[in-house]
Amino acid sequence: xxxxxxxxxxxxxxxxxxxxxxxxxxxxxxxxxxxxxxxxxxxxxxxxxxxxxxxxxxxxxxxxxxxxxxxxxxxxxxxxxxxxxxxxxxxxxxxxxxxxxxxxxxxxxxxxxxxxxxxxxxxxxxxxxxxxxxxxxx
Numbered sequence: 001x002x003x004x005x006x007x008x009x010x011x012x013x014x015x016x017x018x019x020x021x022x023x024x025x026x027x028x029x030x031x032x033x034x035x036x037x038x039x040x041x042x043x044x045x046x047x048x049x050x051x052x053x054x055x056x057x058x059x060x061x062x063x064x065x066x067x068x069x070x071x072x073x074x075x076x077x078x079x080x081x082x083x084x085x086x087x088x089x090x091x092x093x094x095x096x097x098x099x100x101x102x103x104x105x106x107x108x109x110x111x112x113x114x115x116x117x118x119x120x121x122x123x124x125x126x127x128x129x130x131x132x133x134x135x136x137x138x
Contacts, residue, residue: 010048010050013043020123021039022034041087042080049083052106053073054073059096100124
């Protein structure tokens with residue numbers, strides 16, 4: 001059997017951002033980074049089983065253009081296997097200092113050993129007013 005080494009997008013495999021939660025630093029702590037906690041779900045609406053094995057995030061500071069790349073194996077310590085109709089939900093966070101664009105993708109394999117990729121909808125991390133702000137996304 002021939003395996004594909006170029007990741008393919010699997011129709012029906014999708015990521016939804018369920019909620020973003022921002023926490024602002026207090027005025028006394030202006031040097032502390034801001035926190036964006038994100039709640040995501042990955043749903044397999046395809047006809048094949050997939051196993052997610054890693055992720056990559058690119059955080060771009062909108063003012064300076066500086067990029068931070070975060071890559072690693074697994075997703076919050078696990079390697080979810082999603083059968084058709086399956087769903088995996090989790091939350092994690094990014095640290096940032098000013099308005100930043102977050103873009104990402106998850107990588108893995110389908111049941112036939114073919115490399116797959118599923119993108120995360122980009123989202124902006126903004127400075128929240130004092131305290132904590134929740135934002136649900138459509």
